[in-house]
Amino acid sequence: MAQVSSLNAAHVGRQRLQANNQTVSIPAALTTLLDIDVSLISRISLEVKNTGANAFTAFQINGKMDDAGDMVVMISAATHFTTPTGIIVDASGDLTVLGAGAIGWVFIDVLGLKRLQVRANSGTATTANVFAGGS
Numbered sequence: 001m002a003q004v005s006s007l008n009a010a011h012v013g014r015q016r017l018q019a020n021n022q023t024v025s026i027p028a029a030l031t032t033l034l035d036i037d038v039s040l041i042s043r044i045s046l047e048v049k050n051t052g053a054n055a056f057t058a059f060q061i062n063g064k065m066d067d068a069g070d071m072v073v074m075i076s077a078a079t080h081f082t083t084p085t086g087i088i089v090d091a092s093g094d095l096t097v098l099g100a101g102a103i104g105w106v107f108i109d110v111l112g113l114k115r116l117q118v119r120a121n122s123g124t125a126t127t128a129n130v131f132a133g134g135s
Helices: 077-082
Strands: 005-010 012-019 024-026 032-037 045-052 058-064 073-074 088-091 103-111 115-121 126-134
Touching: 012 032, 024 032, 024 073, 032 126, 077 088
Parallel strands: none
Antiparallel strands: 005 012, 012 126, 024 126, 032 115, 045 103, 045 126, 058 073, 058 115, 088 103
């Protein structure tokens, strides 16, 4: 997982985060696409591009509350994306089966989280990119 991120003061007293990974190969196993510090922002938007030839068979978002804690699965079911509630503000649809060549997005409230991790799986190998922004 390769990624680039930056945090800057977009407004006085407010932080702006931007991140993107390079294309990540997703074998037939759950693979981390992006792992990012979200401790200075309250909401993040994620754009997910399935750049490969096969659909996802799983998509999950994990969160970590503290450096000493564990990364825990917070969002992983199709209904989390199709009927957003809780920390999911909105989503483009079911990211757990994002098709080959498709683009999806999700807005998440991350207030109180230290880190956010995006993971995906494909029944057969595919590739993906994730772009993130938040404040």
